[in-house]
Amino acid sequence: MEQKNIYVTQPTLAPLEEVAELMKGIWETGIMTHNGPLVQRFEKETAEKFGVPNLVSCVNGTIGLQMAIRTLNFKGGEIITTPFTFIATINSILWEGCTPVFVDVDPETYTMDPKKIEEKITYHTVAIMPVHVFGNCCDIEAIDAIAKAHNLRVIYDACHSVGVNYKGQSIFNYGDISVTSFHATKILNTTEGGGVFTLNKELDEKLRRIRFFGFENHADIVEDGTNGKMTEVHAAVGLANLKYLDAALADRERKYKIYRDELSKDSSLSFQKINGCCNYSYFPVVFKDEESLLKAQAKMNEEHIFPRRYFYPSVNTFTKLVPYVPMLHSEDLASRILCLPLYYTLAENDMQRIIDCILK
Ligand SMILES: Cc1ncc(COP(=O)(O)O)c(C=O)c1O
The missing domain is CATH 3.90.1150.10 (Aspartate Aminotransferase, domain 1)
Structure with missing residues (x-):
């Protein structure tokens, strides 16, 4: 008998009938995207599940990181990041016209070594973008202290971190902005998808405008935006999977x-x-x-x-x-x-x- 292939991962999927039930609603209303009812439900229920005030859903984690960089307005600055990551971390920095500056990792935790950050800070440094590698939390306190001392912003690449709590609260509540991925390989998946989190209401609102071409109230263009919207179909898959x-x-x-x-x-x-x-x-x-x-x-x-x-x-x-x-x-x-x-x-x-x- 031929042996089946075992790959490094397989998606965690809700029963198809449960997804189909949600899809039916999309077909009935004809609302496929544009912050539709399922996207709003996915954002609300997922935020509740994670214990965060808000979730800005988007097309994928890479665009989520780009939206975070753009929201903080770093035109052309240096962003300190880690070399032990998926290339998407670097793609997002480069696509926003910034320069990645690497700080080596701690060989035991695989996350950015805070002791090596300060020597890389220059006049051009605008932010630190560490990665919670394989869901393992960075040394958040040390990174936060350095960022405060040098007036830098922190964006956490939390693409691996769904379901992680640190010191009694969601890992997504740390940093100025945290970004996760709902890619098919992640613990919660919307096939492709991402989530951006911030405790700052103004940043949250700006993220939502940037996600929607820069529109304010569907009228005036007030930001240099993009199309980062999650679709109703992706939200349906996510809502069904959330239960599991x-x-x-x-x-x-x-x-x-x-x-x-x-x-x-x-x-x-x-x-x-x-x-x-x-x-x-x-x-x-x-x-x-x-x-x-x-x-x-x-x-x-x-x-x-x-x-x-x-x-x-x-x-x-x-x-x-x-x-x-x-x-x-x-x-x-x-x-x-x-x-x-x-x-x-x-x-x-x-x-x-x-x-x-x-x-x-
Ligand atoms: C550390 C890290 N950052 C960013 C991303 C990008 O996420 P996405 O695939 O949702 O764009 C990934 C994807 O696996 C990742 O592993």
Whole structure:
């Protein structure tokens, strides 16, 4: 019998009938987009679920990051960010005409090392854009203190962070603006989608204008806007999936712990140090060297299992986009890290096969 392929992730999906029921309403009203009733419901119910005052939904996390940068008005400034991230973090900075300036990561938490931020601050620095890598919170207090001392804004790339609480509140309540992704691979998905969060009412209103071409009250153009709107169809998928968020989070945590317990038997492997709280949305494992990683990956591929080298390579090495500046920890981590399959429908016997490939 042909073996089925096991990929690094699969979307968490509500039963099709539940999505279809919501879709019916769209077909009946003919309202497909433009801040329709389902988008408004998705924003309200999701904000309530996360425990945040507001959510500005948008087409994807990348545009959400761009809208955040534009809302804060950084024309051409330098934005301090991390090299251990998905390229979208850098795309958003470059597309807003700003310059990414890299600060290396802490080798244990994989998030931006605050001790290295101040040496990168110049007259042109306008903001810090750290990433809560794999849902693991950054050193928020240290970053906040540096930002305040230097009058900088903080935009958190929280694209991995749905469901994470830090010190008793949603991770999305931190920073001037936080941005998440509702991409199909994320714990809550709208197929493609993003969410932007801020506690500042003026910024929230500006984000909504920027998302809608810069219109105020559908009349005058008051901002240099874009089309960042989520559609009713995407909101329907998100609303249906929202009901299963708690189950998805609990399942990830349980499976994460199984991997962690089993793989800890091999002392050459290391794991991300969790800073307080995490949503266990990924299972990254770090091998002692790249050769060991490649061997384990080849063994899994033979068994039709496809983990993903994520993030690889370190984004400071994409010299078509940015001038190369060495980032020792990020480059080292990127060369040795592998994200194992982790998703709601992943069977435990398949997890055992993955564990065996690595341990043997
Ligand atoms: C760290 C990080 N930032 C930004 C993004 C972009 O999100 P989206 O795919 O929704 O545009 C991603 C996507 O996976 C990501 O991993």
